[in-house]
Amino acid sequence: EVQLVESGGGLVQAGGSLRLSCAASGFTFRDASIGWFRQAPGKEREGVSCISSRGGSFDFVDSVKGRFTISRDNAKNTVYLQMNSLKPEDTAVYYCAAHYDGCGGNPSFYTFWGQGTQVTVSS
16 A cells, blocks of 8 residues: 655744655555645645655745755655745645656646645744
8 A cells, every 4th residue: 555644744833844754565666756735725736846766955935945945855755844944835735746757747647646734834
């Protein structure tokens, strides 16, 4: 059974940091690209960052560049999203997703999804 389990979300003040984790099982993690997506109330789900099977990273939202860093640990089947200098507009449910292809920001590209973790940034 494929599982992607996000953790690390919570309530933080603007300017603070959080590190999200995505623990994966049930598929060949090292061969998959893993993306982080977010969905704010009333908005469409958007791609935030992705890391390929080879470790290449991509940001899809200009506002997170320089603030968010994606990384992976293949030994632990886990991908991380380090989020610094958080802003209220970063408030959303954050999801991780996986597929056996290159990175892309379109959610429809991805095969496996987690349940999401809430991130709330207060002003």
